[in-house]
Amino acid sequence: GLFGGSPLFDPTTPPASLDISAEHPAARRIAAGSHPDLLVLERGMGDRGRPRTEITVGEARELRPFLGQTSAAGGWRVVIIDAADEMNRNAANSVLKLLEEPPAQALILMVAHAPGRLLPTIRSRARRLALAPLDDARMERFLTARLPELAPSRRAVARAMAEGAPGRAMTLAQGQGPELLAALIACLDTGRPLPDWKALIALGEAVGRPDALEAYETLVEAWGWWMARWLRAHARAGGIDREVIPGEARLAARLAGARPLEQWVELWDRLSARLRQALSANLDRKQVLITVVAELAAASG
Incomplete structure (x- = not known):
């Protein structure tokens, strides 16, 4: 049981940690x-x-x-x-x-x-227990132990996007987030202030179907993570040093050179609100995504 019955730990010896076998x-x-x-x-x-x-x-x-x-x-x-x-x-x-x-x-x-x-x-009636994010080495061991068949490239994306949260890493590793984000980056990584229209329309159709609500929410969350990632790099006057999504470093460098940080933050606040509004107001998700991506691409020119 939990703390009783069949105990998790030997009751005569205080445990060094709460770690127990998954087979318990x-x-x-x-x-x-x-x-x-x-x-x-x-x-x-x-x-x-x-x-x-x-x-x-x-x-x-x-x-x-x-x-x-x-x-x-x-x-x-x-x-x-x-x-x-x-x-x-x-x-x-x-x-x-x-x-x-x-x-x-x-x-x-x-x-x-x-x-x-x-x-x-x-x-005032609770005891606070601060849990620090796991470092990369511990996250790598965690994912390797639980998902040994996961491709290293996918594990790296899940680890980066989870930012030290093991449960979130598991969800990302087994979900659509990495693929959807990679598809979005590819749409924007054209070297021009225009997206790859064919790929963007296909992505919009994939997340805009009536049965694809979860995919759309996953993409919006993943995109928000990536924007925060490159905006932090932009604020440090540097680029993305360790690429986890193909083409992201090149795209981040082009976006950073197009306009000041303050303008990007203001633009993303507005665009991300529009992406979320598609959920709350039941708008056409495909059209909203295409419009937002096109506007962001145009801002990079």
Whole structure:
């Protein structure tokens, strides 16, 4: 169980770390999402089959009956809120009531990407544990151990895009993000202030289909990562020194030479908002993508 029943560690010896074998029965149940003493609270799906933008109070209210039960394995019951800064105010107040009167043998772990967005009363009742991103060497070992058949080039892209987050690296390595980003870079890497129209139309069709919403969201996220990557390099008055996407260093150098950093930041803020608006306003994703890419390409001339 979790911290009880069949223990993860020898109870007589404090563990040096929380690392356990993936073959441990508790680890297997957690990976399968079937451990009876673990509840993960995260954003649910909305009416249109897309993830909600926040954790609702109805979802947060699931915690009290779960934590009020006796542990199935005789140990602790554990809740992971991922992420706590995505709770709306009503959900946060519901969780706050639990923190004010916590049940016995209950552990609540709250992931927070922006701790400042949490209610001060929640922050004051929690212990902060800062998790630093893994370095490249550890990320490489992590991906190699879990995805040994993954091509080295794809592993390098996933590692770079994940920026030290192992779970995100796994998602990227097994998803469409690297391919979609490479296709987008190829559309822009023409040496001219015009995109490769044929390739761009094909990419727009691939992410603009009714069943390709996830692909579009993945591309927008990957593109945002890449823009931040080359803008940081531009701010340092340098280029991308380690290329992970074919052609990205050449494209970044051409964009950087076209206009000052401030203008690029302003342009990208506007273009990225338009890309996101295609989701919130249910616009034609193909047309929005083509228009945004064409405008960015024109700005490089």
